[in-house]
Amino acid sequence: MSQSAYAIGHQQPDTDTIISAIALARLKQATGSDVVAARAGELNPETEFVLERWDVASPTLLEDATDAELLLVDHNEYSQTVTGAREATISQVIDHHRIGDVTTGDPISFRAEPVGSTATILTRLYDEAGVDIDAETAGLLLSGLLSDTVVLRSPTTTDTDREVAERLAEIAGVDYEDYGKELLAQKSKLGEKSPREMVLGDFKEYDIGDDVLGIGQIETVEPETVLEQRDAVIEAMDEVVAERGYAVLLVLVTDLLEEESTAFIAGDHTEAVGDALGATFTDREAFLPGVMSRKKQVVPPVEDALK
Amino acid sequence: MSQSAYAIGHQQPDTDTIISAIALARLKQATGSDVVAARAGELNPETEFVLERWDVASPTLLEDATDAELLLVDHNEYSQTVTGAREATISQVIDHHRIGDVTTGDPISFRAEPVGSTATILTRLYDEAGVDIDAETAGLLLSGLLSDTVVLRSPTTTDTDREVAERLAEIAGVDYEDYGKELLAQKSKLGEKSPREMVLGDFKEYDIGDDVLGIGQIETVEPETVLEQRDAVIEAMDEVVAERGYAVLLVLVTDLLEEESTAFIAGDHTEAVGDALGATFTDREAFLPGVMSRKKQVVPPVEDALK
Known part of the structure; x- marks a missing residue:
């Protein structure tokens, strides 16, 4: 054949x-x-x-x-x-x-x-x-x-x-x-998306030993569209963690013009992940000035912290 | 630092x-x-x-x-x-x-x-x-x-x-x-080597699931120097398997001028490895016409057979 x-x-x-x-x-x-x-x-x-x-x-x-x-x-x-x-x-x-x-x-x-x-x-x-x-x-x-x-x-x-x-x-x-x-x-057309679609729209999984880390990223010139719905987004994240068993689920809301991100977290290890990113999660949310790259600025330190 | x-x-x-x-x-x-x-x-x-x-x-x-x-x-x-x-x-x-x-x-x-x-x-x-x-x-x-x-x-x-x-x-x-x-x-200066040195001289390990495959290769223009000592070489191979727990240990004696190899085997799966190489091991030995490359001609089929 x-x-x-x-x-x-x-x-x-x-x-x-x-x-x-x-x-x-x-x-x-x-x-x-x-x-x-x-x-x-x-x-x-x-x-x-x-x-x-x-x-x-x-x-x-x-x-x-x-x-x-x-x-x-x-x-x-x-x-x-x-x-x-x-x-x-x-x-x-x-x-x-x-x-x-x-x-x-x-x-x-x-x-x-x-x-x-x-x-x-x-x-x-x-x-x-x-x-x-x-x-x-x-x-x-x-x-x-x-x-x-x-x-x-x-x-x-x-x-x-x-x-x-x-x-x-x-x-x-x-x-x-x-x-x-x-x-x-x-890239910024977020208007009609549900919170779950925002979380899983641009989403990647990373195997770390027996655990899996999930990181979604929402790149936008209008971050307020997402931030206004933060409770609904975090609720959607908790559902995804319950369904898929991620050790950690992060969602980065990246402001393309200001070149900064806001991170939401679900799952475990909140303090360790915050330390790895040089930030403190308060009420599941942390501000990450200068962070635009999931691959270069978020995956390596979080992976090290979870190993 | x-x-x-x-x-x-x-x-x-x-x-x-x-x-x-x-x-x-x-x-x-x-x-x-x-x-x-x-x-x-x-x-x-x-x-x-x-x-x-x-x-x-x-x-x-x-x-x-x-x-x-x-x-x-x-x-x-x-x-x-x-x-x-x-x-x-x-x-x-x-x-x-x-x-x-x-x-x-x-x-x-x-x-x-x-x-x-x-x-x-x-x-x-x-x-x-x-x-x-x-x-x-x-x-x-x-x-x-x-x-x-x-x-x-x-x-x-x-x-x-x-x-x-x-x-x-x-x-x-x-x-x-x-x-x-x-x-x-x-490359052919084999004269003073012990059988164990011949087995482990140019030697590589390959992880296959939970098992490990070991393959040594002796490249020479005088294969008879090794083949004359076949019983001692196979005895050395059995010792190495006992010490290191390889699932399969192969040694290829490769004739650089005739462009062919003789393989010795220790460990398990003799029949499966023979089938993978299109050869039959008789008394732990098989002839492999045209085989010169461990990497290209031996590792892929043996790995497939052991998976």
Whole structure:
């Protein structure tokens, strides 16, 4: 039986994960490999806007990857992969997160770099393979880069990201500051979401020994929309902890303009998590000045504290 | 307290692991980072020959890496790392083996490629960083590449390895076939080794669920030196299994000229391992035509069979 190979990002896909799957599939096709772009969940409004803006079809929804070949983008942890990934063959990894628990039986290409987006690494891979980046692909890559770095404002942003963003913007024919503002506006559309949807909208799990840590992040230019509903959000968090048994559940409400976050907490270890973040939780809430990156500023200290 | 950062390869170091540590430390120094080349065990005779040939000092022996910063080369599995690596901070990985169980809290640079040697990848990293490769460094990198690929004869050899070998040989000012033969002759100096030293000389462990698989490899141009002592070698293997509790212990006697191996087995699962390798063990011994690579031809099928 012939099997398809899928370029696919994490569950709860964001823009960088979706456009990285598309860009990797295009690169593989350009170099003679038959790879299909796929996704492990529903598109968020920002990503829908991006695909419409550049007139690109959505990747295929892959519900179960059992026995498939997978090229993982923008993640490398089984807790974040598509269903069935443990029974799939992982043939490539491209990521900008911490090194997770994905293992393989054979040697493969695994490329992780501490840069602001997976799109940044993919741009390099096009260059290394000598494949031209057309305007549409540049627009997609730029969208992933600007989305993940909050228009180059996140502390995860490197000089490489800035250089790549300028170059992609030129190829795509857009001003990246203007285009970035359009993206941010999409990200902020929280109006119609329920508290539970806010908690689980952009959500990741991290295995820490036998415990699981869950962290949701709400990136917005209007944090008051969430903060006004804090009791309902915390109630939704308690429900999720009861259902899923997380040791700790954090939700970060990140103010994209002020570059700061408010954290809500559910589960155990409130004091230890507060200490790890250099903050004090009062009535389940703590203020985290300067914190914009879940990956870089929250996961490492909290993980250390819970080990 | 100021901590040193160490570029370090696997236990039971071979030439590719030692020269990769040296080459990475030199690259880091050239780009302004203070990294020391280190090793996790004693040098083998081939590697001693290489360091003498290119007049380079041996890397520092690191006995315990607790609390250190480590840049791992030529491996990415805790079962193969220096003592204390789980309590160290791993800040970079460069490897050409399967993806193992090393994880990190922060995003790092992790570069694995399915090529014949870690030296091949390091050559690319020099190019990407715009750092010139001098004759001495080229000689070291070439030694790692030729050693790991059995002078470009191993099935792990790729076109990239061939191109890189030619280029490094030119910079180093040697004929790589002639130089490769000198290396092979060093590798084959088995004369004075005890059966136990033969089993554990070039030895790796692989975690498979709760079980551990051990595989030793004796690469030689004179396999009869080992095969004549088969009963003593198998007795040494049984002792090692009793001491360390391996589920399976394999020793491959690889004939570098005929490009074939003879395998000895100890522990359990003899029939399953034989099936996985497409061979039959008779009196603990099986012939494996065409098998030269532990990593590519033996580990993946045996691991699958034991899962």
